[in-house]
Amino acid sequence: MNTLITAAAPLWRERLRTLAPGFLIAAMVAAAASFLSEHYGAPVMLFALLLGIALNFLAAEGQCKPGIEFTARTVLRAGVALLGLRITLAQIAALGWKPVALVVVVVCVTILLSVLAARLLGFNKLFGLLTGGATAICGASAALALAASLPAHPQKEKATLFTVIGVSALSTLAMILYPMICRLFELTPLQAGVFLGGTIHDVAQVVGAGYSMSRETGDAATVVKLMRVAMLVPVILCAALVARAQGAGAGAGGVRPPLLPGFAVAFFVLACVNSTGWIPPAVQQLGNDLSRWSLVIAISALGMKTQLKELASVGLKPVLLMVGETAFLAALVMVLLRWGM
Incomplete structure (x- = not known):
């Protein structure tokens, strides 16, 4: 045992030395953002x-x-x-069955429409499944998970890269614009949370947009978003069935990502434990502070990774497809909110 620990120590030191510069830069940006937020009142x-x-x-x-x-x-x-330390099962139950039904409807309808639109634009229907799944579920994570489940294709890597870049850029834009839309339509905090959680692609931007409005909105947006993440399981199973029906493999390397992301599982586990009342308030506060700083630092890093100019190299039609999917998703959720909530 001691030999293994001694052998692993240099590897950890090298790993830390490799990651430290980027992490420290992101942390410095987060500290500067916190300073500006406190002095100028912006999110x-x-x-x-x-x-x-x-x-x-x-x-x-x-x-x-x-x-x-x-x-x-x-x-x-x-x-x-x-x-998860800020969420309880009582809060989830308080949302009722309507947000669950809304999530199932918008995910299924958006993916089906994306497949149809891809065919009308001259693309393979699997490209529509890839972009539609990324838009409807959880952004880049869904794109990578779906890509691993789809049949091999000469353009698969390029399509996956475009989808990841496109969905990340659109999600960043939505993080800025959608809170303005919520205020324009005078949505309640709960409605705003459902709208943000039901429309923005990536988890980070959902969290950023939700908590920039209010804690209640952020909590509701996070729960609704993780409902969408959970839809990744049946969608990937459907994608795997499509691959099997076409007699193709599931991608190079033979290694698939987990059906349900580990962070979503951890969120629900912590929410369940938090619902018992066993966690001391001091531990809850520490977890909340760690969560806040982790998310601000991560948002800083996501900003550094945003490559908007790369979208110009893929042509107009794929961009129109993803923009159309994003706009349709937002319009559908808004209509369902107006009719059903």
């Missing part, structure tokens, strides 16, 4: 995003890149998981 997530975008060149290459990638992925997921 800290928005400041973190804009400052991160201004430092975009750091994520392209160099010593900071590994740490920025780690922060935007792992630190983000840790922050979202810790949000």
Whole structure:
């Protein structure tokens, strides 16, 4: 045992040395965003995003890149998981059955429409499934998970890369614009949370948009968003059935991502434990503070990773497809909110 620990120590030191520059830059941006937010009254997530975008060149290459990638992925997921300490099963039950029904309807309808639109634009229907799944479920994570389940294709890697870039850029834009839409339509905090959680693609931007409005909105948006994440399981199973029906494999390497992301599982576990009342208030507060800082730091790193200019190299029709899917999703959720909630 001692031999294994001794052998692993240099590897951990090297890993820490590799990740530290990017993480520290993101943490400095988060600290600057917090300072600006306190002095000018604007949302800290928005400041973190804009400052991160201004430092975009750091994520392209160099010593900071590994740490920025780690922060935007792992630190983000840790922050979202810790949000479970702010949520109880009573809050989830208080939302009622309507948000659950809304999530199922919007995910299914958006994906089906995306497949049809892709065919009308001359693309393979699986490209529509890929972009529609990413739009309807959980952004880049869904795109990567679905890509691993779809049949091999010469354009598969390029389609996956475009989808990841496109959904990330649109989600960043939605994080800024959708809270304005909520205020324009005078949505209640609960309605705003359902709208944000039901429309924005990536978890980080949902959290950023929701908590920039209010705690109640942020809590509702997070719960609704994780309902969408849970829809990844049946959608991937359907994608796997499509691949089997076409007699194709599930992608190179033979390694699939987990059907349900670990951070979503951790969120629900912490929410269940938090619902028992066993967690002391001091521990809850510590978890909330760690979650807040993790998310602000992760948003800073996501801003650094945003590559809007790369969208120009893929042509107009794929961009129109993803923009149309995003606009349709927002309109559908707004209509269902007006009719059903």
